[in-house]
Amino acid sequence: MSGSPPDQGPRHLTVDGRRIGALPGQSVATALCAAGVDTFGRSVKYHRPRGPFCFAGQCGSCLVRIDGAPSVRSCLVEAAAGMIVERQNGFPSVDQDLLSAADLIFAGGMDHHTIGTATRAGSYVINEAVRLASGLGRLPDVATARAPQMLAAPETVRTDVVIVGGGPAGLAAATTLARGGLAVLLIEERRTLGGSLLASTEGVQRRDWLVAQLQSTTARVLTEATAIGWFGEDRAEPQDAPGLLAVATRERLLKIVARRYLYATGSYEQNLLFANNDRPGVVAWRGLLRLVHEEQFRPEGTLLVVGEYGHAAAAALTAAGLAVDRLPVDAELIAARGRTRVTGVDYRAGQGAPKQTRRGRWLVIAARPAPATELLRQHGCIVGWDDARGGLFVVADGEGRTDRPHVFACGDVCGLQSHELSLVAGRRSAMAIAASLARPVGSHE
């Protein structure tokens, strides 16, 4: 490590002009939650109150305006001193939003194909009204927005192997490949490595060990780097896989050309379907746990825990000293209570059972995650469906080979699996990749 030691003290930012503090390492979303901000913004059509759900950059619920740039995922941005945060999409304000009348007027939903289409004049009026009212956020302040001004020209990066995802599978694969003498680039969307390991204290310890292993190699790691698409049309050098992986960093667009592509993209948090499942305070279990373990976040009030993974979630949250109330395993959620944030939940303990209510400030959804298959689908890889493995998954053999040459996959993206299996899959994929590049990894691995 070089440079001056990181600033350990609290920093201050403003939210709609109000000064709040943030601890080092906290995201803007975490800082806002800690400061008691419930509504981050209003939704696009019905102007319903919204707050963060996944805390992992995988949903669109925590968008705010930061330093003049609209619709920024606040869970991905580290809070910095002097940051100007504005909640967005409320008219006239996020707390008192007149456009939320749309939620009442269109109580049963909105079919925009048929609104006002009876007459030509009606159609015109509706169209103009919708044009005025729709959209998300305001255009960037060109003079002050940081993002557009700091971006440099796109750059091409060549490497032997690029690994997408810094969870257990990706970390294990990167270490194994780098020890085998290959040029490895590991990219991770979030600010810290570890992925789903960060949902438990044992996982955090395991992450620390894996990262220490990785740091003893020559592997290059890029955090805050998001793979935004595979572009197969651009033909690269004949010996390379034909195409490029587009990766967005905070500074520029990277066009990554690799001899092998390994996707360890993990899985996305998922919500359950029940009334008002979008209320601020409804949060994904792994995201919340990562905040507790990595961002010094202590949610106040009772945490209602529900879902298939409720046992693991409740155990980890209880171990962290938080007030947990776990709903029965067979609980069928009816509706979240609360107008601008969760105050409780109505549910039935099994089909046909009477309605019951529990009170709490957070509704922690511990549902089965969904494998993150997009990039592999863009490569044209075969996908399968198995509800028990998270729904849609990528088909790969035991050594991570997909049906596309040069393209490998390991971990949750191939169907949900334990961290232990992901580690093994990462190592085995790495060995298969090294063998395919005629550079076998030593048996000491």
Place this chain on the structure above:
Amino acid sequence: MSKTLVCPCEDVSLADVEACLAAGYVDLEEVKRYTGFGTGPCQGKQCLLHVARLCGERTGEAQPFTARPPLSPVPLGLFAGKRREP
């Protein structure tokens, strides 16, 4: 009002998807075009499986829609970064 959101990004409710299916649009790509689900900031990360399951109940097969780049929101300037003079 009480709504069950399937796609929170684009405010598509369960009732919207069910009305779409009842109208005869049962293919996932059709449902996407009719309701706009999966076209918001998350690009389907939160909603794809919910709707694929609902369509699968009608068609017998749960399928994904085409994943188009960019898969995550990025500033437009990313594609037009300033070229640095040597």
